[in-house]
Amino acid sequence: AMVAMTFHGAMFILLPIYALIIFWDFIRKKRFSFFLSTTIIIMFSITLLFLLTYFEVSVPKFHSVASAINPERWISEIKNRSIGGSAYPDYLNVTATIDLLWAIPVRFFYFMFSPFVWDIRSFSHLFGLIDALFYIYIFTSSYINRGLFLKRRVLLYILFILFSIAFVFSIGTGNFGSAVRHRAKLLPLFVILFSAINNKRKNND
DSSP states (O other): OHHHHHHOGGGGGHHHHHHHHHHHHHHHHTTOOHHHHHHHHHHHHHHHHHHHHHTTOEETTTEEHHHHTOHHHHHHHHHHHOOSTTBOOGGGOOOSGGGHHHHHHHHHHHHHHOSOGGGOOSTTHHHHHHHHHHHHHHHHHHHHTHHHHHHOHHHHHHHHHHHHHHHHHHHHOOBHHHHHHHHGGGHHHHHHHHHHHHHHHHHHO
């Protein structure tokens, strides 16, 4: 996680995510009830966030943690990064905090799977479309084989890490040119998922 942060400050998300996974494994081994386990995890997350904010932990490119989780900062980043010929559609440039509730999920899909066919505006965008089809294929395969993730907890953790990183990048990415570049950082995780799915298919043959 520390090495990843040197390449991009958004990878800071790996630190609390790793902490949550380790802590979840710990309480799972204690065989607490689901309700108690969930309550403990929520309390742990709130405490961790409070400590990071209280001690003014700095995140590269994002300054303090408090600044990084400020919705107004998110809106500013969305506005400043939606530029260029491959910019996301204008309706994703929100101006009110409440709009983040619907915009972030849509931006998440744009980050993971854009450019879509209706976004193609030049020949170069076709390369992005080919790249996006690869990720769509893996996500579709993952959904079809979702039972595998429930059986192998480590794959579930990898999926959780992947979604967490994608969530952070979906906020600060405003065009599919940047989306192609940034989601390449997730390629090792996708390769692991793809390999696990392929191994299952071979075992079933």
